[in-house]
Amino acid sequence: MTQTYRAIVHNEFGAAAVLRETERTLTEPGPGEVRVRVVVSGVNPTDWKSRTGATATSDIPADGAVPNQDGAGVVDAVGPGVTGLAAGDRVWLLLSAYQRPGSGTAQEYTVVPAERAARLPDGVGFEAGACLGVPALTAHRALTVHDGAPRRLAPGALKGLNVLVAGGAGAVGNAAIQLATWAGASVVATVSSPEKAALARAAGAGRVVNYKDADAATQIRDALPGGADVVVEVAAAHNAELDLARLRNGGTIAIYANDSGGGPLILDVRRNMVLNSRWQFILLYTVSPEALADGIAAVNAALADGGLRFGADAGVPLHRFPLSDTAAAHAAVESGAVGKVLIDVSPSAGS
Secondary structure (H helix, E strand, C coil), rough: CEEEEEEEEEEECHHHHHHEEEEECCCCCCCCCCEEEEEEEEEEEHHHHHHCCCCHHHHHHHHCCCCCCEEEEEEEECCCCCCCCCCCCEEEEEECCCCCCCCCCCEEEEEEHHHEEEECCCCCCCCHHHHHHHHHHHHHHCCCCCCCCCCCCCCCCCCCCEEEEEEEHHHHHHHHHHHHHCCEEEEEEEEEEEHHHHHHHCCCEEEEECCCCCCHHHHHHHHHCCCCEEECEEEEHHHHHHHHEEEEEEEEECCCCCCCCCCCCCCCCCHHHHHHHHEEEHHHHCCCCCHHHHHHHHHHHHHHCCCCCCCCHHHEEEEEEEEHHHHHHHHHHCCCCCCEEEEECCCCCCC
């Protein structure tokens, strides 16, 4: 008997209103693939940008594209050749829809390559699993690209290093603060309001600076007297001057976005030469498989160790929507919701 399930799709690029609910027919996983019953789906800025067509990596298939890269659930079936995963395993998903527009997590079941499903550590819930993917793996990569960096974060791996996190209340910023702190670094974060400062402190930042303050550069200098070894940067063009002012000789500015209006990033060649600075650009979709595997292992270790948490007490307020309100969830992220937007896809009971 044919089994159907609920899915959110869009057949054209556009605003959140293009998203609609439909029914799809359950399909079997192919070689190297797993089928996952999605319990919670996570929404990131990359998801609404892809939905608009601005950053889409694939054309929309005839039966529609399913949004959202991140999620968590239970393996329902495994295809030929899959090892290390079995039906019943609790997993978190990453890059689900990358070059597979029908495999997004805003649906009750999805089929993905086995390497895009990572086991959830015991005791870690599905909501935490849906918060990982893009934010946590981007943060891990940003913290492991400097000169002499470890391939994989672990307790003590960043001991003695100073890390400056721009946008400390954002999803990537929060993960960077938590992971850097877990790995032993001293962390300073910048934010834009007292409310966001409280979130960055909850994440573990030792010092938080409002970058709108007239003396922000002085505050950061006082907080990092030796300069920053690593800057995790969300607004490269806007913060370039501030970053360079506090970068230690040989330091790295790891750029994963160009928020705050974007605009061109203009670099003073001589000034950067004097600092021996490194500007490292990061896009999770094209990170090497080896770096992704290291990130997955480190994120799971941090989760199991309590070094990576989610919820208001960890600086990540959670906003929940039912699957039928996926359009509203996308609109919330697009309008700048602070924290993590999650979609409850299917019940977790019995999993």
